């Protein structure tokens with residue numbers, strides 16, 4: 110009986126194996142089934158050997174009263190439980206003439222694969238570190254990743270959704286200004302329904318540089334619309350009276366006064382307090398340095414905040430001056446206007462190292478936002494991918510901070526608000542090697558009323574304003590404070606009454622440490638790197654060369670230094686040759702440089 114039962118059992122195991130392979134829809138693991146079979150078999154024999162009945166393993170024949178006759182073909186093995194029993198029974202039927210499913214299904218391959226280590230997405234520390242590094246790079250200023258999102262998603266969407274205009278839609282009014290790049294008019298819409306909340310507008314008819322200004326204004330509208338005048342639309346129109354076409358740029362009318370207009374008033378800065386806060390909310394403090402300091406601080410914070418937002422999106426204005434800062438009657442804040450000279454360093458637009466003649470009264474001593482040795486912008490994709498590196502090497506945003514520093518000075522010292530006063534300051538400052546402490550010594554040796562008044566403001570609260578001013582007008586662009594750091598300066602961020610002195614001193618120490626002069630060798634290495642540019646991109650300004658000469662270590666060159674210098678000389682020569690060859694070919698073939706970003710250019 111036992112033999113018969115065993116035969117049945119073995120057949121059942123084989124069938125169970127087949128059934129498991131075919132009916133459970135899982136991978137067929139021959140090993141698992143055989144394992145189960147061996148276990149069951151040994152249990153079976155151990156029961157027999159110990160003289161115990163195999164009854165528990167063998168079912169009774171149906172209908173047989175107490176009979177223990179196993180039937181071949183449908184033996185009812187209970188060993189694997191009721192499920193296995195059913196399976197055995199069914200598989201005994203299914204298995205006939207079909208063969209073991211594993212032989213049919215080439216289970217060996219599956220078995221082999223099941224023994225391999227599990228594969229799939231695995232998180233490893235180096236993988237995480239690399240991903241973080243890439244993300245940090247793509248999001249660091251000027252923002253490669255946000256740039257692609259802006260360029261390929263937001264810009265086309267905006268193009269689709271925003272209303273567009275023609276010149277017939279506008280009625281031009283009073284002329285507001287005329288500059289090198291165009292004429293500006295106050296205007297209104299011939300049909301006010303064309304624009305939601307349409308009020309008075311400003312229209313600028315600009316020459317070929319208008320395309321750049323449209324680009325910058327559209328970028329700003331998407332990235333930081335509150336920092337600049339509210340831009341409505343820009344389009345190209347043909348002008349029959351003039352040669353060539355002209356660009357029409359339209360903004361909402363922000364207000365009638367620029368910071369220059371407000372500073373020209375002898376009641377400055379109290380007149381700004383009135384427009385900013387309203388007559389009812391002006392400060393209770395008596396008129397004097399302290400109250401003036403508060404008002405000037407508010408103005409400076411707004412200017413730096415707008416600059417910070419522009420810089421965060423990769424735009425450097427390059428023409429920051431009181432005439433280009435307008436007071437918005439609606440939002441009661443100062444906004445930046447005139448982006449015609451701005452450069453978008455995210456994609457290299459309007460970045461031509463030597464093309465712009467900026468306002469010399471407010472331009473930083475380096476004159477150019479990038480080292481003039483940095484080659485002109487490469488194709489857009491390359492420019493975008495390289496932009497974080499170039500930004501970190503050149504600190505182009507610090508150019509605007511210098512201009513903002515001069516505005517700070519003008520607000521503090523009444524005698525510097527006129528053109529002649531500012532020109533005199535610039536001359537003295539340059540002679541003193543752009544050292545603001547040295548300039549202070551000079552003017553304090555023969556102080557007048559305005560100078561005394563100005564230093565009284567700057568020396569308030571332990572000289573915190575003087576500290577900020579020094580950081581903003583440093584000669585070296587890379588050592589100047591950024592708009593973002595300036596906003597965190599204790600001049601703007603006052604701690605509470607109790608913690609004030611301690612916290613303020615701490616913060617000041619941190620800012621001083623980060624702004625510290627870099628070591629001589631770092632300056633030397635960066636100057637060498639800067640020198641390694643192309644002829645096409647131009648040379649250093651005289652001031653830069655003077656500074657470099659002063660800063661270069663005087664010790665004799667080591668072998669490594671000489672080798673590095675020779676390598677750089679060779680590299681310069683090669684790039685110069687390539688540049689001049691390309692220029693010659695362009696000239697010969699009459700190839701014009703095409704700006705891909707100018708959608709009106711043919």
Ligand SMILES: Nc1ncnc2c1ncn2[C@@H]1O[C@H](COP(=O)(O)OP(=O)(O)OP(=O)(O)O)[C@@H](O)[C@H]1O
Pocket residue numbers: 285286287288289290291292293311313338339360361362363364365367432433435446447448449
């Ligand atoms: N959105 C605006 N709202 C109100 N007034 C504006 C606005 N934009 C410009 N203006 C006025 O128009 C004047 C000229 O504007 P803008 O500086 O943009 O022109 P420009 O041709 O570049 O002049 P410039 O070359 O002298 O800088 C400004 O000084 C300002 O008074």
